[in-house]
Amino acid sequence: MQAKPRFNIGLMRPIIDEEMIEAGVSALRDERLVMGESVHKFEEEFARYCGTRYAVSTGSGTAALQIAFQSIGVKNDDEVLTTPFSFFATSNAIIHAGAQPRFADVENFGFNLDPRKASEKITSKTRVILPVHLYGEPARMEEFLALAEERDVSIVEDACQAHGADYDGRKVGSLGLAGCFSFYSSKNMTVGGDGGMITTDDEDLAKAARSFRDCGRASRYEMCRVGFTSRLNTVNAAIGRVQLRRLDKWNSNRRGIADLYRRELEGVDGITLPPAENSEETPVYHLFVIRSLNRDRIMKHLEENGIESAVHYPIPIHLQAHYRREYGFSEGSFPESEKLAREVLSLPIHPMLSEQEVRQVSETVREAAQLTS
Numbered sequence: 001m002q003a004k005p006r007f008n009i010g011l012m013r014p015i016i017d018e019e020m021i022e023a024g025v026s027a028l029r030d031e032r033l034v035m036g037e038s039v040h041k042f043e044e045e046f047a048r049y050c051g052t053r054y055a056v057s058t059g060s061g062t063a064a065l066q067i068a069f070q071s072i073g074v075k076n077d078d079e080v081l082t083t084p085f086s087f088f089a090t091s092n093a094i095i096h097a098g099a100q101p102r103f104a105d106v107e108n109f110g111f112n113l114d115p116r117k118a119s120e121k122i123t124s125k126t127r128v129i130l131p132v133h134l135y136g137e138p139a140r141m142e143e144f145l146a147l148a149e150e151r152d153v154s155i156v157e158d159a160c161q162a163h164g165a166d167y168d169g170r171k172v173g174s175l176g177l178a179g180c181f182s183f184y185s186s187k188n189m190t191v192g193g194d195g196g197m198i199t200t201d202d203e204d205l206a207k208a209a210r211s212f213r214d215c216g217r218a219s220r221y222e223m224c225r226v227g228f229t230s231r232l233n234t235v236n237a238a239i240g241r242v243q244l245r246r247l248d249k250w251n252s253n254r255r256g257i258a259d260l261y262r263r264e265l266e267g268v269d270g271i272t273l274p275p276a277e278n279s280e281e282t283p284v285y286h287l288f289v290i291r292s293l294n295r296d297r298i299m300k301h302l303e304e305n306g307i308e309s310a311v312h313y314p315i316p317i318h319l320q321a322h323y324r325r326e327y328g329f330s331e332g333s334f335p336e337s338e339k340l341a342r343e344v345l346s347l348p349i350h351p352m353l354s355e356q357e358v359r360q361v362s363e364t365v366r367e368a369a370q371l372t373s
């Protein structure tokens, strides 16, 4: 019989407590199932939390991105410039909106789109720059906003992994023309299933987004565009309202865990820690991601000891089959993203992870580093 592993530590864990269950059940009992009162309240509260005038909920983060682009008026042949090192839904949404994704590589340090490289990729067709706040780490928004102004393009933030992160005293999702969030169950907050949100200060954009997500309606029986059925269900919104009230505390727990990982793993041979925090940014550590040339070996050692880890993402978007085929990308097209794909490793992180568990994970990573050095 195989020996039981030393530990039993999962990568992430969605939290659904009694108050959330109660909220969901009472929404089912008392409200309209679709576009009930909880949906409107969740949107108001989410907008207030992010510091925007409007928030429009959707059926997913992908739908939030697609609808944001279409509400801005992005269409055939327009380009949306983004990073190839993200979850592939980032660029799926661009294609769903009928536009073309255009990529620029990430920074040499860190994980996010490089503003300088992005600036070199802007063409006369570029309508939107889409920085992704990957792993909950804000992108360099000051530079992107300056670039957008100079080149007359819009900024949409992919904040699907960054609920509650702060950049220069403002919440992500409130810095560009629009911000897009996902509530998929692994995110820093969920709605107990799929869901998404668009945040914006722009009244016309919010109005168009509300219509796009609701079949293209202008009013009950009139439609002004060909829209989608991509509404957030009332029961999910009711759960989301309770989750939102917990978000700051959960994010603060995540920052505490990241801090402890840093102390535990500082100076370990062959391991690079995520970029140090600075006064401009408050990340929310959707993931705590280290880098190593021996990533696969470390992952295996963690697994053998009962610790789950994962790679976000082993294949950059430009090397996925569709992009190789349709755009002719190959190895070497975006070297920094490809390097990240070979080296990144996500360690367990969620608000309930104990100090002892963080120390156990760190100890196991240190052992693996010794084995491989």
Ligand SMILES: Cc1ncc(COP(=O)(O)O)c(C=O)c1O
Residues within 6 Å of the ligand: 060, 061, 062, 063, 086, 087, 089, 090, 132, 158, 160, 161, 181, 182, 183, 184, 194, 195, 196
């Ligand atoms: C960076 C990023 N963009 C977009 C999405 C798409 O969100 P969803 O899965 O809710 O469609 C996700 C998450 O899954 C994501 O992590």
